[in-house]
Amino acid sequence: MGLEVLDETETSVTLGLDENPLLLISEVAESAPVVHTDAGLYHSAILYPDAPALAGVLYNIATVAPASYGGSADHAVSLAFYFMDPDGNGLELYTDTPEDTWEWNKDGHVTMGSAPLDPNAFIQEHMGSTPSEEDTVMGHVHLKVGDLDDAREFYADTLGFDITAESEGAVFYSAGGYHHHLATNTWQSAGAGVRGADASGLGGFAIHLGDNEALASIADRLAAQNIEHTMSESVLTVNDPWGNTVRLYGDSA
Numbered sequence: 001m002g003l004e005v006l007d008e009t010e011t012s013v014t015l016g017l018d019e020n021p022l023l024l025i026s027e028v029a030e031s032a033p034v035v036h037t038d039a040g041l042y043h044s045a046i047l048y049p050d051a052p053a054l055a056g057v058l059y060n061i062a063t064v065a066p067a068s069y070g071g072s073a074d075h076a077v078s079l080a081f082y083f084m085d086p087d088g089n090g091l092e093l094y095t096d097t098p099e100d101t102w103e104w105n106k107d108g109h110v111t112m113g114s115a116p117l118d119p120n121a122f123i124q125e126h127m128g129s130t131p132s133e134e135d136t137v138m139g140h141v142h143l144k145v146g147d148l149d150d151a152r153e154f155y156a157d158t159l160g161f162d163i164t165a166e167s168e169g170a171v172f173y174s175a176g177g178y179h180h181h182l183a184t185n186t187w188q189s190a191g192a193g194v195r196g197a198d199a200s201g202l203g204g205f206a207i208h209l210g211d212n213e214a215l216a217s218i219a220d221r222l223a224a225q226n227i228e229h230t231m232s233e234s235v236l237t238v239n240d241p242w243g244n245t246v247r248l249y250g251d252s253a
Contacts, residue, residue, distance in 0.1 A: 001057055001093075017136045022046060024203075031200040034088040039144050039192040039242035041202035042185060043082065043090030047139025051079070053131035054095045055123045062123070072122075074115040077102050077179040081119060087200060094139065102179060110164050110179045112172070141205045142183040143244065146192035150241045151184040158221050159246075160214070181207075194243040204245025212250035 003022065007014040012026040023044065034040070048054035058081055061068060070082040070090075080094035103111040145151045148171055155161050161173035164180055169187050172180035195201065209215055215236055222229045222238060229238035234250030 002060060020135055020137065022136075022138050026203065028198075028200060030198070032196060032198050034201045035199070036088075036188050037192065038195050038199065038201070039146050039189050040195055040199070040244065041089055042142040042144045042183070043092045044138065044205075045080075045092035045094060045140045045142060047137050048093065048095045049132035049134035049136060051095050051122070051126040052129040053136065054079075054081075054093060055126035056131060057093060058119060059123050059127060062119070069119070072117040072119050074113065074117040076111055076113045076115075079117055079122065081117075081122075089201065090142075092142070096139075096179075108162060108164065109166070112165050112167075112179065140181050140183065142185070143202075143240075143242075144189035144192070145184045145186060145242055146189055147241075148184060148186055154240050155182060155184065158225065158227070159218055159248075160221075175209075192242065194241075202244055204247060206247045206249060208249045210249075210251045215248055215250040218248060 002017075003015040004017055005013055006016045006019065006021055011028075012024060014021050014024050016022040048057065061083065068083045068085070070084055072079075072081045074080075076097065078094045078096050080092050083091045083093065085091055105111075143151075148169070152163070152171060155173050156163050156171075161175055161182060163171060164174040164178075165172040169190075170183060170185035173182040173184075174180045212234055215234065219229065219231055219236055222236075227238060229236060231237075236248045236250075238246050238248075240246055
């Protein structure tokens with residue numbers, strides 16, 4: 001994938017690009033393997049600035065680790081390719097289609113499809129072009145949850161995300177008019193509760209709000225619902241209903 005090691009200890013490594021951390025991977029001795037019916041991570045989704053940047057990474061993976069490939073799709077708002085890491089964690093690599101082609105309805109929902117996308121044709125079309133120098137970022141996180149109503153209540157009603165799409169067994173959330181920064185589904189995990197303390201997989205994820213007033217409003221809603229959380233400087237930490245740690249950063253964190 002070409003990610004850079006930004007920090008490393010005996011039991012963890014932070015990976016990213018251009019000093020921008022994307023993934024923190026920790027080794028937990030004797031942890032239980034990922035169980036796909038558990039709540040937790042469906043995939044982390046890394047957003048590349050354009051098709052040539054993504055094509056170069058896809059070519060490297062196809063050369064070095066072709067067995068990790070799990071599929072691809074044209075989602076109308078994005079072109080996405082799916083992989084599985086050595087521990088069974090899902091990974092999406094994608095680039096957005098032009099924003100002015102996204103179709104929104106009067107309810108604020110965006111049209112997202114799942115049309116076929118040939119990875120070989122994509123690589124061949126874009127490998128010869130110069131990639132953008134814009135940043136590669138974590139575009140969204142997609143979670144497996146036990147109940148979509150509980151997910152809506154936590155991520156939309158309490159944390160304040162807008163719901164931008166709903167399909168059978170899945171809800172998509174966003175802030176600021178993006179197609180989605182977060183998704184939740186019950187395709188494999190309906191009825192799942194909090195994973196065991198020794199379970200491997202997702203530990204948590206970070207959301208950068210860039211707004212201390214928004215952070216304070218979230219803290220007020222959490223307090224009003226008696227949801228345990230901590231606030232340290234401009235960082236709010238809370239667990240979602242399935243035990244995933246969510247860290248929200250304000251404008252000075």
